[in-house]
Amino acid sequence: MNASRLLAQVVKELLSLLRDPRARAILVLPPLLQLLIFSFAATLEVRNATIAVFNEDPGPAAEAFIAEVSHASFVGEVIRVHDSGHQRQLLEQGRVLLALHIPETFSRDRLAGAPATVQVLLNGQKANTAQVALGYLEAMALAQDGRVEPLVTRHDFNPNLIYRWYVVPSLSGILSMFIALVVTALSIARERELGTFDQLLVSPTTPLEIILAKCLPAVLVGFVMGTVMINAALWLFQVPFTGSLAWLALALLLFIVSVVGIGLMVSAIAETQQQAILGAFALGVPMVLLSGFATPVENMPVPLQWLAQAIPLTHFLVIVQGSFLKALPAGAVIAHLWPMALAAVVTLSAATFVVRRRLH
Amino acid sequence: MTAIVLDDVHKRFGQARALRGISARIAAGRLTGLVGPDGAGKTTLIRLMAGLLTPDQGQLRVAGLDPVQDSEVLAESVGYMPQRFGLYEDLTVQENLHLYAELRGVAKADYRATLDRLLAFTRLEPFTDRLAGRLSGGMKQKLGLACALITSPKVLLLDEPGVGVDPVSRQDLWRMVQALTGEGMAVVWATAYLEEAEQCEEVLLMNEGRLHFSGRPEALTERLRHRCFRLASAGDKRALLAQVLARPDVRDATIQGECVRVVLAEGTTGAGAALASLGEVSAAPPRFEDAFIDLLGGGPGGHSPLADRMPAVTTRGDRVSCRHLTRRFGDFVAADDVSFTVRPGEIMGLLGPNGAGKSTTFKMLCGLLKPSSGEARVAGVDLRHGASDAKLRLGYMAQKFSLYGLLSVRQNLSFYAGVYGLRGREKRARIREMIEGFQLEPLLDSAPDQLSLGFKQRLALACALMHRPPILFLDEPTSGVDPITRREFWTHINGLVSKGVTVLVTTHFMDEAEYCDRVALMYRGRVIALDTPDALKARAGQGASMEQAFIHLIEAQAHG
Numbered sequence: 066m067n068a069s070r071l072l073a074q075v076v077k078e079l080l081s082l083l084r085d086p087r088a089r090a091i092l093v094l095p096p097l098l099q100l101l102i103f104s105f106a107a108t109l110e111v112r113n114a115t116i117a118v119f120n121e122d123p124g125p126a127a128e129a130f131i132a133e134v135s136h137a138s139f140v141g142e143v144i145r146v147h148d149s150g151h152q153r154q155l156l157e158q159g160r161v162l163l164a165l166h167i168p169e170t171f172s173r174d175r176l177a178g179a180p181a182t183v184q185v186l187l188n189g190q191k192a193n194t195a196q197v198a199l200g201y202l203e204a205m206a207l208a209q210d211g212r213v214e215p216l217v218t219r220h221d222f223n224p225n226l227i228y229r230w231y232v233v234p235s236l237s238g239i240l241s242m243f244i245a246l247v248v249t250a251l252s253i254a255r256e257r258e259l260g261t262f263d264q265l266l267v268s269p270t271t272p273l274e275i276i277l278a279k280c281l282p283a284v285l286v287g288f289v290m291g292t293v294m295i296n297a298a299l300w301l302f303q304v305p306f307t308g309s310l311a312w313l314a315l316a317l318l319l320f321i322v323s324v325v326g327i328g329l330m331v332s333a334i335a336e337t338q339q340q341a342i343l344g345a346f347a348l349g350v351p352m353v354l355l356s357g358f359a360t361p362v363e364n365m366p367v368p369l370q371w372l373a374q375a376i377p378l379t380h381f382l383v384i385v386q387g388s389f390l391k392a393l394p395a396g397a398v399i400a401h402l403w404p405m406a407l408a409a410v411v412t413l414s415a416a417t418f419v420v421r422r423r424l425h
Numbered sequence: 426m427t428a429i430v431l432d433d434v435h436k437r438f439g440q441a442r443a444l445r446g447i448s449a450r451i452a453a454g455r456l457t458g459l460v461g462p463d464g465a466g467k468t469t470l471i472r473l474m475a476g477l478l479t480p481d482q483g484q485l486r487v488a489g490l491d492p493v494q495d496s497e498v499l500a501e502s503v504g505y506m507p508q509r510f511g512l513y514e515d516l517t518v519q520e521n522l523h524l525y526a527e528l529r530g531v532a533k534a535d536y537r538a539t540l541d542r543l544l545a546f547t548r549l550e551p552f553t554d555r556l557a558g559r560l561s562g563g564m565k566q567k568l569g570l571a572c573a574l575i576t577s578p579k580v581l582l583l584d585e586p587g588v589g590v591d592p593v594s595r596q597d598l599w600r601m602v603q604a605l606t607g608e609g610m611a612v613v614w615a616t617a618y619l620e621e622a623e624q625c626e627e628v629l630l631m632n633e634g635r636l637h638f639s640g641r642p643e644a645l646t647e648r649l650r651h652r653c654f655r656l657a658s659a660g661d662k663r664a665l666l667a668q669v670l671a672r673p674d675v676r677d678a679t680i681q682g683e684c685v686r687v688v689l690a691e692g693t694t695g696a697g698a699a700l701a702s703l704g705e706v707s708a709a710p711p712r713f714e715d716a717f718i719d720l721l722g723g724g725p726g727g728h729s730p731l732a733d734r735m736p737a738v739t740t741r742g743d744r745v746s747c748r749h750l751t752r753r754f755g756d757f758v759a760a761d762d763v764s765f766t767v768r769p770g771e772i773m774g775l776l777g778p779n780g781a782g783k784s785t786t787f788k789m790l791c792g793l794l795k796p797s798s799g800e801a802r803v804a805g806v807d808l809r810h811g812a813s814d815a816k817l818r819l820g821y822m823a824q825k826f827s828l829y830g831l832l833s834v835r836q837n838l839s840f841y842a843g844v845y846g847l848r849g850r851e852k853r854a855r856i857r858e859m860i861e862g863f864q865l866e867p868l869l870d871s872a873p874d875q876l877s878l879g880f881k882q883r884l885a886l887a888c889a890l891m892h893r894p895p896i897l898f899l900d901e902p903t904s905g906v907d908p909i910t911r912r913e914f915w916t917h918i919n920g921l922v923s924k925g926v927t928v929l930v931t932t933h934f935m936d937e938a939e940y941c942d943r944v945a946l947m948y949r950g951r952v953i954a955l956d957t958p959d960a961l962k963a964r965a966g967q968g969a970s971m972e973q974a975f976i977h978l979i980e981a982q983a984h985g
Contacts, residue, residue, distance in 0.1 A: 067813070069852075073843020088831070152641030244639040264827035264888075267791050267898075302928045 070270050074278030080281050082248065091285060092248070096240045100294050104233045106301060111197045113141035117164040119152045120145070123170020126181070130209055133310025134165065139201050150270070152222045156188055162195055163187045163201075222390040232287045233302045234385045235358050237294035241317070242324050242352070242378055245287030246345045249328025252279045252342035272420040276413065279332075280325050287321035298389070308388030312398045316388075320381040327377075333419035357383075377405045428453040428580050428611030429474060434483035436469050443469040445634040446483070451613060453579070458625030458642070459615040460713075462907030464878060465631040467615040468508065471582050474613070475505040488579045488611075500529070504578035505574045506569050508585050508603030516559030518549055518568055521557050525572040538939070543571040546601065548693050556945040562779050563594020568961065570601065581605060581612045587621060591948070592935070592976045601626060619714040619908060620936065620972070629719060632907065637720050640905055642713055649688060649711035649719060652676070656685045659702030663919045665703065665914050670727025670916075674699060675723035677715060679912065679917070681939045682959035688715045690723070713973060714908055714936075731862030731890070732920025738895040738927075740818075744769050745790060749799035752785050759785040761950040762799070767929050772922055774941035775931040776975070783931040784900065790929065791821055791898050803896060820894035824901035826885035828873040834884055835869040840890070843894035859887035879910035886917060897921065898928040903937060915940050935971040946978055 083089055104253075116134070120127050123409045135143045146152045149288045165185035174181035184203060187195035203322060223230050263273060271285035295313070327348060335341035355369060355380040357360070362370055372414045380401035387393030429451035436444040440704050444466045446924070451457045459467050472478045473485055476492035476499045482624050485492055488502040512521055522540050531539055544550045547567040552560065557568060565585050573581060583602070602612050606626075614625065622628050623642050630638040630645070638645050660663050669678045677688040687700060688710060700706045718724050739946045746766040752759050760782040767773040775783045788794035790801045792808025800807060806815040828837050838859060860866055863883040873881055882902070899918075903911040918940070922928060930941065938944045938958055945955045954961060962969045965977035 067846050069843050069848040070660055070846050073840050076843070077829060077832060077836070077840045079838055081655060081829060084831055084833075259827065259830070260823050260825040261827040261829060262795055263788075263823060265844065267808075267819060267821040268817060268841075269816040269846060270844050271813065 066271070066274060067269075071274050071278055074270065074274065075281050078252070078278055078282040079285075082286065089193055093290070094242070096244055096290055097293070097297070099101045099240055100233070100297060102237055103236055106227055109244050110228050111139045111162075111194050111201070114139055114194070114198055115142045115144065115160060116140055116198075117146050117152050117155045117161040118146045118165045118167070119147070119149060119164060121169040122171040123168050123169075124175075125411070126172040126175040127167045128166070130171075130183075130206075131165075131207060133209070134202070136199060137205065139162050139189045150314075152186070159188060159190060161188065162191060162198055178210055182369045183411060190273075191353060198331060210233055230304045230390060231386065233298040233304055234295070234389045235382050236321065237291055237298060238354075238378060238381045238385050239353055239358065240294060241287050241291035241321065242381075243323045243345075243349055244284055244290050245321050245350050246328045247342065248286055249279060249283045250341040250345035251282070251338055253329065253332035254335045254338045257335075258337055272417050273419060276329060280322070280327055280413070283325045283328065284318070284321050285325065288318055291317045295385070305364050306387050307392035309395070309398075310388075312393075313385065313388045313397060316381060316384040316398060316402060316405070319409060320377050322375040323409035326409050326416055329416035330412055330419060333423065346402040352378050355379070374404060375408065377408045380404050426452040427451070428488055429613070429858075430484070430486040431470075432484040434470070434473060434485060435481045436466075436473065436478065438479055442478075442634050444473075446482075447631075447634075447636050449636060449639045450966070451611055451629075453611040454609045455626045455855065456602060456608055456612045456614060457627040457629065458622045459613055459629050459631065460619060460622040460625075460717075461631035461806055462616075462617055462878075462910075464633065465468075465907075466634040467617075467631060468584055470631075471505070471584050471613065474580070475499075475503055475582055477505075502574055502579045504573035504576065504581045505584060506566075506573040506581075506583045508588065512557040512565060512568060512572070513847045515556060517554050517556055518544075518555040518560070521568060522575070523574050528660060529576050531575060538768050539575060543574055543719055546574075546604075547571045548597075550703055557707065561591075561594070563590045566590055566598060567601070572600070574605075580611060581610055582615075583613065583770055584615045585617065585619060586614065587616055589780070591979075592972050593979055594778075596976065601966045618934075619717055619722065620712070620970070628713075630720070632717075632721065637717075644718040645720075646711040646713055649715050651708070652689045652691070652693070653709045653711045653715060654687045654689070654700060655681070655707050656682065656687050656700055656704045657707075658685075660704075660922070663923050666919065668703060669700070669728040672699075672723075672765060672873075677912075679939070682957065688719065691719075708749040716910075716978075721909060724909060725916060727916055727919075729862075729917045729920030731917050732861075732924055734858050734862050735890075735893060735921060735924050735926075738770070738925030740895060744805075744927065747786070747790060747799065747801040750786060750789055750796050750801055751798045752782075752789060752794065753797045753956075758798075758950050760789065762948075763950075763952055764799075765945050765952065765955055767927055769927050770922060770925045771942045772918070772928040772930065772940060773940045774944040775929070775947055776933070776935070776938045776944050776971075777947035781933075781947040783933070783947050784872075786930070786947070787898065787900055787931050791819060792816075799827060808960055813846075817892055818895050820889040820892070820897045821901055822885050822889040822897070822899050824904060826873075826881050828881065828885060828888070830872060830874045833870050834865060834876070837873060837884065837888060841888040842891050847892065855893075857889055860890060863887050878906055879913065882906060882910060885913070889915075890921075895926055897928045898927055899928065901931055901933065904932070911937075935975060938971050946975060948979055948982065953982050 118131055120131060135139060144155060152164045156164055164186040171181050185199060187199060214341055253262065299306055328345060331344040331348065332341050335344055355373045356376055357373065362373045362379065365373065383401050384393060387397065427450045431447050431449045434444055434447045444577050444707055447470060455850045461467055473480055474487050474492060476496045481492050487499065490499050492499055505681065526536055526539060544553065547570060549567055549571065556641065560568060586598055594862060602614065606612050624644060627640065628642045629636060660687060662680055662683060666678055666680055669675055669685055674693045675687055679686050693699065696768060744767055748764050750763040751761055773788060777783050785794065789796045790803065794840050796811045804815060804818050832840060838856045842856055847855055848856065868880060870874060873884060876884065897917055918928060932938065941958060943955065943957055944961060958971065962971060962974045965974040
């Protein structure tokens with residue numbers, strides 16, 4: 066290891082990333098824009114749903130129920146249908162999320178105190194949304210029955226279930242992961258395309274120095290962008306923060322280092338920048354899907370759960386979500402820090418190994 | 426009959442003025458060479474003739490048509506073969522031809538006849554089922570030519586068809602094209618190789634967007650008759666060259682094997698006598714390149730301010746050697762049992778067409794590629810296992826000029842100084858040395874991409890020499906560069922060699938081999954001959970050129 070050789074390369078990497086104003090803008094603006102857009106778009110709450118109602122019951126109980134459903138916050142428009150064919154058609158065309166079929170016995174059963182049933186037909190194409198809507202409907206149906214007080218659920222840490230409180234901190238992790246991944250994935254591949262990589266390899270610099278020099282600027286950019294987005298969550302989106310900023314900063318740093326390792330590995334293997342970008346996304350997208358951002362890790366098949374544990378993002382999401390909403394204690398943070406540290410060591414060694422092997 | 430008329434054609438791309446008023450006529454039934462170094466505007470002019478660009482100013486008529494307005498009809502009468510012909514590498518020869526026939530709207534009934542005619546003409550019949558990607562460089566060009574000829578055009582435009590093609594295939598291509606002109610076709614052959622111009626019937630000589638000459642090549646070289654000489658001396662040829670170039674009556678001089686080739690300034694009296702004091706003088710036939718240099722006002726001086734600043738190499742035993750070096754890529758043997766030794770203070774050339782194994786050998790020598798078997802040593806060390814200090818003795822300059830486009834000239838210099846472990850005062854002094862030696866001062870804050878090819882080359886050389894290596898590896902250092910820049914480059918290299926630097930250079934440029942002390946000719950992965958340039962030429966007979974020598978040796982291989 067030689068300090069002046071390393072320094073020269075770090076300066077070179079920083080200049081290549083930041084010297085050109087346009088390149089700087091491309092690095093910084095799109096992720097911030099994505100944060101703004103996704104935090105409004107990525108929501109699992111059901112709003113403005115269109116539903117079909119097929120009412121065969123002339124009684125008042127049915128009308129009362131329909132009135133309540135139409136005023137529910139998740140319902141946008143109610144389409145009244147008068148035969149089951151039309152109802153089916155609306156579902157098939159995907160114009161309605163669900164169809165409510167009230168049989169003619171509904172009011173009678175209610176008056177008689179017998180269980181009154183309503184048929185709900187869900188659009189299976191929108192399985193998730195429809196399930197959520199069904200949940201709302203069930204709560205309403207329970208409340209209808211005057212005799213049963215529906216169960217009141219209290220949501221810890223996010224009492225009003227504000228979806229953005231969950232999405233924005235997670236996005237800071239996902240977006241800074243993609244920045245670090247793309248920046249590093251391109252770095253060696255670009256030099257290889259330009260021919261400068263050969264020039265580096267014939268110089269006295271070692272593979273370890275090359276990897277380190279490529280790491281530092283990427284870590285810097287990823288860390289700064291991650292910090293900016295966490296600040297946006299704090300101040301712009303007003304997500305309550307209950308944990309420790311110091312632990313979160315450390316977690317972010319380790320997280321970015323481990324991602325940079327993955328990016329450099331991709332870059333060392335790729336022959337061209339095109340391959341590098343494809344490789345970065347081929348890894349990045351599954352990492353997001355398995356990280357537990359969209360679907361809980363616990364719901365996955367066991368082998369995939371193991372795999373999810375190897376993904377740095379999985380651990381960072383736990384830490385960032387916990388730090389914001391539930392004052393994640395230091396012990397819990399550490400439990401998720403060391404897997405990221407391990408991933409960083411493994412991927413960075415692998416990247417160095419690949420560069421060295423390429424050389425030999 | 427005139428096939429193409431150019432009338433004051435201008436074209437600019439942003440700030441760059443690619444063509445600055447070209448007026449010329451290109452005759453039918455003739456082979457016209459469009460000659461000039463990279464960046465002269467050849468490709469732009471050809472694309473204008475093919476109707477792919479519109480001129481900013483001026484008129485063109487190709488086969489009696491306006492390329493822009495009559496673009497529909499033009500496709501019928503013009504065959505165009507771009508630098509890299511758009512062959513589909515995953516299709517066979519046959520399928521490529523079919524595709525182009527389809528695209529060009531050849532009537533189904535004529536398919537068979539047309540394709541058979543073209544396959545016979547290009548002698549590709551035995552390879553119809555081979556994938557285009559698996560063809561050699563020469564065969565790819567022939568297939569490209571066949572595709573361009575599908576509509577039996579009146580005008581055939583070929584953009585640098587000779588690049589990367591081995592000399593034998595190039596000869597084949599020439600013969601084919603000459604047969605076409607016999608049928609009355611106008612053929613335009615663009616090339617950066619000035620020696621190719623001598624084989625053309627007519628020449629348009631371009632440089633930096635201007636037309637410098639148009640007419641028969643002999644008309645140009647004729648002007649230099651009685652001004653070209655060969656000067657032989659028992660002493661050091663490089664010292665002699667520097668001496669010759671320092672004289673005011675010398676227009677241009679280059680090393681040619683063991684001799685120095687001299688072009689005297691116009692009107693020099695007593696011609697040869699003036700040189701007699703330096704060595705044995707004999708008259709030489711003028712070459713097209715001499716004429717080109719003369720048109721541009723003579724070559725650069727023979728003095729390298731850079732070499733003056735470099736200390737003499739003191740460590741002897743800095744040699745490069747390889748033994749039984751072999752590299753396979755799957756079934757393909759890229760380098761096959763290559764052995765040679767470069768002596769200290771010598772320029773050794775690896776010469777051969779693309780795909781001959783030069784780059785593979787070269788990369789194994791500088792430790793960029795692992796040999797399948799055999800060993801390569803630089804200064805007694807195998808660079809693959811070599812410690813960093815062994816690599817400090819090696820300078821490397823690649824064809825693509827490995828410069829960081831996103832860094833300024835100054836930052837590039839500083840980076841390479843740093844990577845070679847220089848720091849503090851020493852680093853600043855070395856950088857200053859390079860800036861002064863290569864006159865880079867006014868360009869320090871520009872990006873390398875904004876530099877002219879010549880300055881880019883200087884910068885790349887500066888970066889490679891920053892740590893004063895006793896051994897220099899040059900990979901195709903001057904391909905596509907204009908002859909003046911090439912001379913300037915070799916002036917620096919000659920200066921370094923006189924200080925004791927050892928140089929290994931690869932080139933597919935036959936003329937460049939003349940600068941070398943010894944040349945290893947490579948063909949299909951093997952070294953087929955290794956000798957001094959003069960001895961190699963002598964094998965092909967009296968007065969043979971390097972290219973003829975190469976063809977001779979390849980044919981000898983094929984028959985032996």
